[in-house]
Amino acid sequence: MVLEDQILFEDNHLLIINKKAGQIVQGDKTGDVSLVDEVKTYIKKKYNKPGNVFAGLVHRIDRPTSGIVIFAKTSKALSRLTEMLKKREIKKTYWAVIKKTEIPNKQRLIHFLKKNEKTNKAIVYKTPNIGAKEAILSYESMQTSDNYMLLEINLETGRHHQIRAQLSSIKCPIKGDLKYGFDRSNPDGSIHLLARKIEFIHPIKKEPLQIIAPVPQNDNLWKSFVN
Template sequence: MNFEEQILFEDNHIIIINKKSGQIVQGDKTGDVPLVDEVKNYLKNKYNKPGNVFAGLVHRLDRPTSGIVIFAKTSKALSRLTQMLKKREIKKTYWAVIKKKNLPESQRLVHYLKKNEKNNKTIAYNHPFQNAKEAILTYHIIKKSDHYQLLEINLETGRHHQIRAQLSAIECPIKGDLKYGFERSNADGSIHLLARKIEFIHPVKKIKIFLEAPVPQNDNLWKSFQK
């Protein structure tokens, strides 16, 4: 997949990308080229822009996660989208694959999350805890196979590794997520977590935007769940 094939939406104000698992959104100690730089390079080349190109990151996705990431092409759009995110006016829906368990068909999970900076991992507590932040999500099971089931997840809060930590806390870690308790990693280093849908009002044009990311096409389990 070349970069242009990852673009789900673009206009004068925003560009929305389908991130591949393994891509980093922002630069880190690995030195790998981050998605924000790929967006800037694309804009610079497509529009023959001189000097530095603006691409404002609205929200993040973990490296092993795939799916929708929004970038702003202007500072005005970035400011408005950031405020919309804080007010929970951007609805994000995720898909996650877990091992088949006897779970309620749907459930609202409330935990208190605390990030450990040393190992970049979040611990979920069932009760309020010192410096822990409340985290809330709702899931429902939308498909089942012989060994796995597919959850559709809506977030009420946005915390570091929230979905991964909360599912781990109910003993349902995401497939491939070794860090949060799944028994083995995926061969490509991904985890089966996809930022599947996004819905919001365009910050400038005031029209409704609804986008859906395709499942990773190099993964037969994902493809079987999309059918």
């Protein structure tokens, strides 16, 4: 069944998917099949549900990014998770690969981001600006190879293209991310950004959950950082 190999967690309330780079989370002008559509089809077939199927999208990640996406299977779970997201009670950890460079081993970045609708790109400001929203993340350098570095990133806010734009602003664009200044694309159109880990209290069962996504198995650079 489609999606089965991408499921990281499932119960009566939640479905947590390991999105592949290139999969689109919600439908757009391309008309490509979205992850939302695939999740609804999966639930419909697995549980033999007639009519419309509920699959509440809790958050999104960019198309060229891989990793964790949370869906709620009930409206109750969706409303609680949405509230938890607003209160920053869902901790998100990302991994990003950048070119090997001289940067602080750990750093907290604070910028102000404004989305340019025409280019679908975030404009980065160092100080408050009209229409710009505060964006905060912390990173730590985890590993280094001959040419690349692996950063672990903790998001404090969730802005449009936040990690991509903030890393680019300190001259550390993510591998493959042409939009934000990397010098060449990846052959498959992906960028080396992974929604690696998510931690929160289950909205219904009230138990702590920690979900970790594996690195993309078709990519030797990713795999070199976990072996």
